[in-house]
Amino acid sequence: MAIEFIPKKKFELIDKAIVSCMAPSNIALVKYWGKKSTQIPSNPSISFTLNNCKTTTTITFQKKNSKGFSFKVFLDGILKNSFNLKIENFFKRIACYCPYLELYDMEINTNNTFPHSSGIASSASGFSALALCIVQFELLLYESISSNYINRKASFLARLGSGSACRSIDGGLVVWGQHKDIKQSSDLLGIKFPSDVHPVFNDYQDTILLVDKTEKQVSSSIGHNLMHNHPFASQRFNQANKHLSQLIPVIKSGDLFEFIKIVESEALTLHAMMMCSDPYFILMKPNTISIINEIWDFRDSTQIPVCFTLDAGANVHVLYPKSNASEVNKFIDNNLAKYCQDGQFINDHVGNGARRI
Numbered sequence: 001m002a003i004e005f006i007p008k009k010k011f012e013l014i015d016k017a018i019v020s021c022m023a024p025s026n027i028a029l030v031k032y033w034g035k036k037s038t039q040i041p042s043n044p045s046i047s048f049t050l051n052n053c054k055t056t057t058t059i060t061f062q063k064k065n066s067k068g069f070s071f072k073v074f075l076d077g078i079l080k081n082s083f084n085l086k087i088e089n090f091f092k093r094i095a096c097y098c099p100y101l102e103l104y105d106m107e108i109n110t111n112n113t114f115p116h117s118s119g120i121a122s123s124a125s126g127f128s129a130l131a132l133c134i135v136q137f138e139l140l141l142y143e144s145i146s147s148n149y150i151n152r153k154a155s156f157l158a159r160l161g162s163g164s165a166c167r168s169i170d171g172g173l174v175v176w177g178q179h180k181d182i183k184q185s186s187d188l189l190g191i192k193f194p195s196d197v198h199p200v201f202n203d204y205q206d207t208i209l210l211v212d213k214t215e216k217q218v219s220s221s222i223g224h225n226l227m228h229n230h231p232f233a234s235q236r237f238n239q240a241n242k243h244l245s246q247l248i249p250v251i252k253s254g255d256l257f258e259f260i261k262i263v264e265s266e267a268l269t270l271h272a273m274m275m276c277s278d279p280y281f282i283l284m285k286p287n288t289i290s291i292i293n294e295i296w297d298f299r300d301s302t303q304i305p306v307c308f309t310l311d312a313g314a315n316v317h318v319l320y321p322k323s324n325a326s327e328v329n330k331f332i333d334n335n336l337a338k339y340c341q342d343g344q345f346i347n348d349h350v351g352n353g354a355r356r357i
């Protein structure tokens with residue numbers, strides 16, 4: 001139990017409030033894959049917070065007389081009963097940290113900038129937007145909550161909805177999970193990477209190539225669970241810790257060829273873990289591999305520091321410095337767009353994190 005996030009004072013109920021927040025998606029450089037009880041990661045991870053792929057959520061809180069969770073969820077204005085179970089479970093998990101929620105009817109209206117069927121998971125941006133709305137509402141009930149507390153609690157709550165969501169509250173580079181070289185790091189929430197960051201990473205570009213827009217066959221939660229009893233689990237968790245140690249000086253120096261080695265190794269290890277789980281599975285598609293080979297050829301022939309990373313799916317995130325954007329965008333148009341479903345991709349870049357709107 002994280003005592004820090006249990007409200008201590010008595011709160012003043014208000015009759016009605018409307019709170020809107022926006023939260024972006026994030027892309028991990030060192031991957032979270034495997035967890036212990038209640039969303040405690042088996043290894044630390046670090047991600048870029050994105051800018052354009054985001055969720056906007058508005059909650060209308062209306063005081064009621066009975067106790068118990070009461071809510072309706074709308075996606076793009078359409079009632080989505082299919083989300084109820086996930087959200088009810090989330091509310092139950094956070095109930096002791098947000099005792100006021102059971103005293104309100106909540107109408108939750110949400111929409112994403114990226115299409116629902118794009119293969120881009122909306123859970124990170126979705127749960128972080130929802131969590132920030134809740135903490136912003138808490139701010140109306142209790143006086144003197146600091147902005148540091150708002151972000152920490154929002155990240156803490158978001159983690160209880162979907163692990164990687166806790167990395168979508170702060171902007172830039174965010175670390176989640178305890179790491180020996182990052183003192184403030186925590187298994188309970190994401191923190192802004194606390195050491196020096198080379199300016200090249202402040203506006204790093206991420207073009208998301210939509211290779212397969214259908215829902216993936218194996219969910220992240222099944223994949224995380226398969227890391228229990230996985231033959232290479234402990235080696236993998238050690239490697240992630242080592243990769244994060246190696247990234248700290250690279251993030252400071254801006255050594256992009258070292259950056260690429262770590263980031264691509266992380267992406268391929270994530271998928272290698274899937275391929276030797278029991279049962280084993282493959283989420284990459286033939287076009288994922290074709291894109292990787294094209295990126296390697298392009299990098300070899302031009303020395304432009306472009307690389308790829310993957311999340312738990314077939315889509316490819318192409319990462320590159322802003323100063324190389326015009327050459328890389330031409331390369332994407334000419335060589336990579338043909339591997340995307342309906343030729344679709346999304347241009348994104350590092351952003352500033354979630355906020356109230």
Ligand code: PMV
Pocket residue numbers: 027028030031032033045121123162163164165220221224270311312
């Ligand atoms: O937060 P989840 O349970 O959807 O898991 C995310 C897992 C990866 O995207 C594959 C890696 C990561 O660190 O984001």
